[in-house]
Amino acid sequence: MSALLEVSGVSKTFDGFKAINNLSFSVNEPELRAIIGPNGAGKTTFMDLVTGKTRPDSGEIRYGELSRDLTKLSEARIAQAGIGRKFQKPTVFEDQTVSENLTMALKATRNPVTVLTKRPDESDRVADLAARVGLSDTLEQRAGILSHGQKQWLEIGMLLAQEPRLLLVDEPAAGMTSAERERTTAMLVEAAKTRAVVVIEHDMEFVRRLNCRVTVLHEGSVLAEGSLDHVCADPRVIDVYLGRPEEAADA
Incomplete structure (x- = not known):
């Protein structure tokens, strides 16, 4: 594995609040990585910085073999470079079918006239994508x-x-049933076999x-890193995020 994303000494302040504080870590390709931490730890801001929605006050975010500094690129250029982001609330075209949604998303040169016209090879790709995300039986259903x-x-x-090399996913398990969470786990694990997938999540069972x-992020910096068992045994993580059993009993 080689590093695809290198975050080096990145800081970001909003109205006097330091959301990201000298943050440094890397993500390999391929790799599946989970980011956890208390509210306000900087998790969402990290994703904003990587995708160009927000600019850092200092530091670099290097990406790919050419080690391009993402802080110098627009959101559109970053997306074109192969970075995709999924927000917590799903954003789909509800009046279009599942098939049409997937067709519109295909990585290709498209124009408004042909965007909903599937060529034979696109039909195969759409069917493959639907199978990969468990929606083969819903292709002609309206997304809404x-x-x-x-x-x-x-x-x-x-x-x-869109064939991203780096996929950022924000709290995918939120609002899902147990069966849906299980399928989502398998989906992300499979996706991470060929790309980097970074998942922000609060559900510890899902992370497991x-x-x-x-x-683990805390106050905009890396507090701990390793396997889930390793970070959960770290006294600092217990104090700032997980809480101690006796504290939970007293609550």
Whole structure:
């Protein structure tokens, strides 16, 4: 494995609040990585910085073999470079079918006239994507009638259609049933076999199922890193995020 993303000494302050504080860590390709931490730890800001939605006050974010500094690129250029982001709330075209949503997302040169016209090779790609995200039986259904979990899967499929090298996923398990979380786990594990997948999540059982390296953020910096068992045994992580059993009993 080689480093695909290198975050070096990055800081970001909002109105006097230091959301990211000299943050440094790397993500390999391929790799599945989970990022956890208390509210306000800087998790979402980290994703904003990587995707160009927010600019850092200092530091570098290097990406790919050419080690391009993402802080110098626009959001559009970053997306074109192969970085995809899934927000917590699914964003799909609810009046279009699952098939049409996936077709529109395919990585290709398209124009408004041909965007909903599938060529034979695109039909095969759409069918493959639908199978990868468990939506083969819903291809002709309107996206608006899908369950919450299915909409999450559709958005993941739409991102995979763009063939990203780095996929950022924000709290995919939120609002899902146990069965949906299990399928989502398998989906992300499979995706991470050929690319880097970074998952922000609060559900510790979901993170355990991912069975991957975990980075704990606190006050905008890396507090601990390693397996889930390793970071959960770290007294600092227990104090700032997990809490101690006796404290939970007293609450």
